[in-house]
Structure formats: structure tokens, C-alpha cells
Amino acid sequence: xxxxxxxxxxxxxxxxxxxxxxxxxxxxxxxxxxxxxxxxxxxxxxxxxxxxxxxxxxxxxxxxxxxxxxxxxxxxxxxxxxxxxxxxxxxxxxxxxxxxxxxxxxxxxxxxxxxxxxxxxxxxxxxxxxxxxxxxxxxxxxxxxxxxxxxxxxxxxxxxxxxxxxxxxxxxxxxxxxxxxxxxxxxxxxxxxxxxxxxxxxxxxxxxxxxxxxxxxxxxxxxxxxxxxxxxxxxxxxxxxxxxxxxxxxxxxxxxxxxxxxxxxxxxxxxxxxxxxxxxxxxxxxxxxxxxxxxxxxxxxxxxxxxxxxxxxxxxxxxxxxxx
Amino acid sequence: xxxxxxxxxxxxxxxxxxxxxxxxxxxxxxxxxxxxxxxxxxxxxxxxxxxxxxxxxxxxxxxxxxxxxxxxxxxxxxxxxxxxxxxxxxxxxxxxxxxxxxxxxxxxxxxxxxxxxxxxxxxxxxxxxxxxxxxxxxxxxxxxxxxxxxxxxxxxxxxxxxxxxxxxxxxxxxxxxxxxxxxxxxxxxxxxxxxxxxxxxxxxxxxxxxxxxxxxxxxxxxxxxxxxxxxxxxxxxxxxxxxxxxxxxxxxxxxxxxxxxxxxxxxxxxxxxxxxxxxxxxxxxxxxxxxxxxxxxxxxxxxxxxxxxxxxxxxxxxxxxxxx
Numbered sequence: 001x002x003x004x005x006x007x008x009x010x011x012x013x014x015x016x017x018x019x020x021x022x023x024x025x026x027x028x029x030x031x032x033x034x035x036x037x038x039x040x041x042x043x044x045x046x047x048x049x050x051x052x053x054x055x056x057x058x059x060x061x062x063x064x065x066x067x068x069x070x071x072x073x074x075x076x077x078x079x080x081x082x083x084x085x086x087x088x089x090x091x092x093x094x095x096x097x098x099x100x101x102x103x104x105x106x107x108x109x110x111x112x113x114x115x116x117x118x119x120x121x122x123x124x125x126x127x128x129x130x131x132x133x134x135x136x137x138x139x140x141x142x143x144x145x146x147x148x149x150x151x152x153x154x155x156x157x158x159x160x161x162x163x164x165x166x167x168x169x170x171x172x173x174x175x176x177x178x179x180x181x182x183x184x185x186x187x188x189x190x191x192x193x194x195x196x197x198x199x200x201x202x203x204x205x206x207x208x209x210x211x212x213x214x215x216x217x218x219x220x221x222x223x224x225x226x227x228x229x230x231x232x233x234x235x236x237x238x239x240x241x242x243x244x245x246x247x248x249x250x251x252x253x254x255x256x257x258x259x260x261x262x263x264x265x266x267x268x269x270x271x272x273x274x275x276x277x278x279x280x281x282x283x284x285x286x287x288x289x290x291x292x293x294x295x296x297x298x299x300x301x302x303x304x305x306x307x308x309x310x311x312x313x314x315x316x317x318x319x320x321x322x323x324x
Numbered sequence: 325x326x327x328x329x330x331x332x333x334x335x336x337x338x339x340x341x342x343x344x345x346x347x348x349x350x351x352x353x354x355x356x357x358x359x360x361x362x363x364x365x366x367x368x369x370x371x372x373x374x375x376x377x378x379x380x381x382x383x384x385x386x387x388x389x390x391x392x393x394x395x396x397x398x399x400x401x402x403x404x405x406x407x408x409x410x411x412x413x414x415x416x417x418x419x420x421x422x423x424x425x426x427x428x429x430x431x432x433x434x435x436x437x438x439x440x441x442x443x444x445x446x447x448x449x450x451x452x453x454x455x456x457x458x459x460x461x462x463x464x465x466x467x468x469x470x471x472x473x474x475x476x477x478x479x480x481x482x483x484x485x486x487x488x489x490x491x492x493x494x495x496x497x498x499x500x501x502x503x504x505x506x507x508x509x510x511x512x513x514x515x516x517x518x519x520x521x522x523x524x525x526x527x528x529x530x531x532x533x534x535x536x537x538x539x540x541x542x543x544x545x546x547x548x549x550x551x552x553x554x555x556x557x558x559x560x561x562x563x564x565x566x567x568x569x570x571x572x573x574x575x576x577x578x579x580x581x582x583x584x585x586x587x588x589x590x591x592x593x594x595x596x597x598x599x600x601x602x603x604x605x606x607x608x609x610x611x612x613x614x615x616x617x618x619x620x621x622x623x624x625x626x627x628x629x630x631x632x633x634x635x636x637x638x639x640x641x642x643x644x645x646x647x648x
Contacts, residue, residue, distance in 0.1 A: 033628045040626035260621040268617070271631035276600050279640045293592070297584040302364035304357045307595035315639030316603045
């Protein structure tokens with residue numbers, strides 16, 4: 001299938017074309033850029049929702065429940081399940097994921113599991129590109145779910161418009177872990193397994209942590225702390241409502257455009273950084289690069305002077321701070 | 325004091341010159357690059373040790389004890405205490421830090437607290453540069469201690485040659501948090517507050533987590549799990565021994581040079597990325613950049629084509645994957 005064809009077929013609603021594009025993105029195929037450039041013009045309509053939280057918090061089951069609830073509301077749903085710690089991709093990574101299969105028969109639901117093949121930055125970029133393809137294909141809500149809540153996962157869900165952080169009762173010291181890195185990205189907190197003892201206390205602790213976060217004061221949106229039971233479905237309609245409300249708030253406050261601008265900025269910088277790497281490779285080549293690195297490790301060169309020289313050679317102006 | 329002078333005075337052992345250089349680095353002063361380029365040639369002798377772990381694990385007290393033990397072994401010690409979550413710098417950030425003051429009177433000990441002024445990447449770079457200054461000034465062991473164990477902290481200690489991860493008994497679910505991101509960077513685990521119940525169990529859990537980490541198989545070094553009591557000093561001499569052994573292992577296996585090479589590589593790429601940003605700013609300017617971002621958010625442009633055009637304009641070759 002020729003490159004322009006597959007993009008057109010995806011845009012026309014062809015599900016197999018979409019699956020093919022996602023595979024091309026995952027494989028980092030050379031034609032991907034051209035397809036994505038074409039698809040970009042047709043995106044911007046989907047609501048992109050990130051789900052993160054400790055492994056074992058019941059995220060997969062909750063996402064499945066939410067997807068069902070959203071189907072009832074006649075939304076088309078994309079689910080991208082991302083596991084940065086696993087090198088396997090394309091299939092059902094977790095046992096939990098298998099439960100998603102009951103949704104997979106629905107033509108209005110697209111589910112894909114992805115894992116890390118190369119760098120973490122690469123996985124975040126792949127996730128963003130798959131999101132772009134699903135967006136262009138007309139999915140109303142795209143859920144990006146991560147397996148854990150580590151550095152890589154935070155990076156991945158940060159690109160979403162609404163970030164849901166899932167906690168469970170009685171995390172104890174784990175609340176401290178949430179504080180580092182996760183607290184500031186949460187738009188909605190969910191205490192799942194809310195039938196367990198301690199759910200109210202965990203919710204109260206989260207509320208307190210949020211109130212201590214001074215940056216929150218700048219925002220109009222008050223992060224809700226919802227209680228759910230993914231097994232019974234309790235609290236899931238309220239979560240769907242909260243997501244819809246968050247999207248409205250993002251639109252009304254201009255945050256949606258602002259976040260979109262930030263993401264485009266970092267994406268363009270990442271693309272330019274790629275061009276820089278390609279240029280270094282083409283101009284300097286791996287042998288000389290290694291020689292320069294070794295000389296710097298051995299202290300016969302320093303990194304600043306070397307970087308200035310390289311910048312000049314690849315066509316970037318020398319930095320302004322070189323010695324006169 | 326002229327720029328070359330201050331570098332020479334630092335190299336001659338002038339403590340005030342060192343303090344001045346550290347301040348220049350923190351302020352991102354323009355003359356810093358020239359000074360660091362000069363100092364680089366005189367580095368490479370210090371053993372750089374990173375300390376991370378949850379807040380409340382007793383890291384500061386442990387670092388103070390370790391510094392005392394190393395002083396007994398006639399080592400000159402630098403301590404850089406880094407708090408990425410705080411905007412304050414230069415003073416004693418934490419109550420614990422005050423206890424360090426008893427060491428601060430020792431001319432063979434240099435202590436500095438640093439906090440985040442700008443970006444996290446900026447703080448990691450500042451920490452690396454301060455380490456470089458202390459290294460050139462002849463400190464034998466430079467301890468980089470972070471307040472917490474979040475994304476930013478991992479980034480900062482990753483640049484050390486030996487990374488100590490400090491845990492406490494009875495962390496429960498927190499062990500899961502350690503798994504994400506922290507496990508793979510640990511060269512030495514310390515279970516501090518080992519007088520508390522559960523110390524042996526926590527050590528056993530860590531041992532199990534380590535045994536599950538398949539990447540560990542590639543390394544010769546078997547990560548020791550030590551028990552300490554920072555208040556009594558118990559276990560601290562064993563920690564000092566383990567650090568010395570790790571350095572020997574790094575040297576013998578060629579890992580020291582390999583890690584050094586990786587760090588130089590990423591530092592040179594970061595410097596080139598800075599040159600790229602400066603070039604974008606000079607060639608394209610903030611207004612046009614914002615206009616391009618807005619057009620991309622509004623979908624009248626796509627990021628790939630825009631990045632290709634920009635790469636061409638700033639002198640980087642167009643990417644090879646543009647459409648024919």
C-alpha cells in the first residue's frame with residue numbers, strides 16, 4: 001500500500017489502515033513522518049487522557065470499566081497501554097490486559113499495547129505519534145495507560161490533556177513517592193479499590209498533599225479526588241463526568257491551547273535535536289566522535305572547547321561564551 | 325578577580341576561590357565556561373558518590389557520619405546537597421543539614437547546598453559543574469546527596485561513579501517505588517535505621533528485587549546491601565569500605581572509563597543542544613517561533629515539515645526522510 005493511500009484510508013475510517021500505521025510508527029519506518037505530517041491536519045479533536053499510578057492499583061480494570069462507560073455515552077475509544085519496562089510489544093502484556101479483549105470486538109474501540117524497544121524518549125515519541133494517528137482516525141477519547149508510575153511513565157502521560165493518577169487505600173509511605181513527580185501532573189486523583197479499609201484516609205491524605213502544593217494555586221481547576229471500585233464499576237460514571245468537566249475547564253481557561261503549544265514546542269525541539277544528531281553523524285562520523293570523547297575523558301581536551309569547535313563545523317554558530 | 329586568576333587560585337588550593345567559582349557556576353555566569361574548560365584538565369582524580377533515597381531515610385545524617393569516617397581515613401571530602409524541589413540555594417536547606425556544620429569548620433571538608441533555580445536539566449548540569457570544580461580542587465571524595473528520590477534526583481545522582489540508595493526498614497509498598505527507576509542505578513544499597521524492626525526483611529526484599537533484575541547479570545559487581553545506624557555510626561566503616569571496593573571494581577573492569585565516556589558524550593550533546601537553541605533564537609527569533617508553534621497547534625502546519633524547514637534555515641541539513 002503506497003504511503004499517501006494508507007493515510008487517506010485511515011482518514012476514511014479504515015481500521016486496518018489504522019492498525020498498519022500504528023505498526024509503522026512502532027517500527028519507526030521511514031515513511032512514518034510523511035504519513036504523520038498528513039494526519040496532523042486532521043487531528044486536534046480527540047480528548048487525550050493519561051492514566052498512571054503504582055502497579056497493582058487496578059489501572060487496567062479501571063480503564064476497561066471507563067471505556068465501557070464511555071461507549072455507553074456513544075464515544076469512540078482508543079486505548080494505548082504502555083509498558084516502558086518491557087521489551088515486548090504488540091500483544092497483551094499483562095493478565096489484566098486480557099480482560100480488555102471483551103472490548104476489542106467492538107469496532108468503535110481500538111486497543112494497542114506498546115513496550116519499550118529503544119530509548120525511553122523514543123517510547124514517549126512513539127506514544128505521541130500513535131495518539132496522533134488515533135486522533136486523525138476520529139477516536140473521541142484516547143486513553144494512554146502506563147503500567148507503573150516511574151520516571152518514564154510520568155514522561156509519557158505528561159503529554160496527555162488530562163492526567164488521572166490512580167492510588168489505592170493504605171499506601172502509607174507510598175504517598176511520599178506520589179509526591180515526587182506525580183503530584184504535580186495529576187488533574188484527577190482516583191482512589192481505586194475504595195471498598196478496602198482506609199480509602200477515606202488515603203483520599204484525605206491526597207487532599208492534604210494537594211493543598212500543600214503551592215503551584216496549584218495558579219490554576220482554576222480543583223483536582224477532584226474520586227473513589228472507585230473497578231470491579232463493581234462504582235464511581236466510574238463520576239470519573240467519566242470529571243474527565244468531561246476537565247476538558248471543558250481546559251478549553252474555557254485557554255489551558256488546552258497552552259498545553260498544545262507546549263507540546264508542539266517540545267516536539268519541534270525534539271525533531272530539531274534529531275536533525276542535529278543526524279548532522280553530527282554525517283559531518284563528524286562515529287570514529288572521530290569517539291576519538292573526541294576519549295580525549296575528553298583522558299583530559300587532553302575539555303568538553304566546552306570541543307563542543308564549540310563541533311558547533312562551528314556542523315554549521316551552528318560558535319557559542320557566544322568562547323574565550324576572546 | 326580576573327577569570328584566569330580565579331581558576332589558578334582554585335588549582336593552588338585557595339578555598340575562597342573555590343567558593344567563588346561554585347557561586348559563579350550557580351549563577352550561570354558567562355565566565356564559567358572558560359573557568360571550567362581550564363579546570364577540566366585537572367580533574368578525574370576524585371571519587372564521585374551519589375546518595376539518594378526517600379525523604380526521611382536519614383541520608384543527611386548518614387552522609388555526615390560517612391564524611392567523618394572518611395576524614396579519619398585522611399580523605400578530603402566535598403559534599404553537595406541538592407534539593408530539586410526547593411527554589412532556595414546556598415544555605416542549609418534542611419534541619420538535618422545544620423548537623424553538617426560541625427564538619428564545615430574542617431578545612432579539608434567543603435559543603436554546599438544547592439537548589440533548583442531553573443530547569444531540572446539545569447540543576448543536573450550545575451551539579452556536574454560544581455563536582456568538576458571540587459574535583460580540580462583536589463577533593464578525594466565528592467558526595468552528591470539529594471533530598472528525595474524522584475525523577476530529578478535520579479537524573480542528578482546518575483552522573484556519579486558510585487550510587488548509594490538509602491532505604492529504611494518497613495517501607496512496604498515503597499519497595500515497589502524503589503523498583504521504578506532507582507533499582508537500576510544502585511551500586512550499593514543501605515538499609516539505614518537498622519535498629520528498627522524489619523531491617524533484615526527489607527534487606528531480603530531488596531536482595532530479591534536485585535536478583536530479579538536481569539540486567540544485573542551483565543555486571544561483575546554484586547550490589548551489597550549494608551545495614552547502618554547513622555545515629556550511632558554502626559555500619560558506616562563498612563559503607564566506606566564498600567565504596568572503596570566499588571571504585572576498585574570500576575577501575576578493574578574498565579567501567580570507570582566507560583561511565584566517563586558516557587558522561588562526556590551526554591555532556592557534549594547537551595552543549596551542542598545549547599548551541600542549537602542559541603542558533604534557533606538568533607536565526608528565527610521568538611516571534612516567528614511562536615507563530616510557527618501557533619500555526620502547528622491550529623493545524624495549518626505540521627511539526628515535521630516545520631522542523632525540516634527550520635533545520636535547513638539554521639544550517640543543519642534537511643532530514644533524509646522528507647518527502648521527495
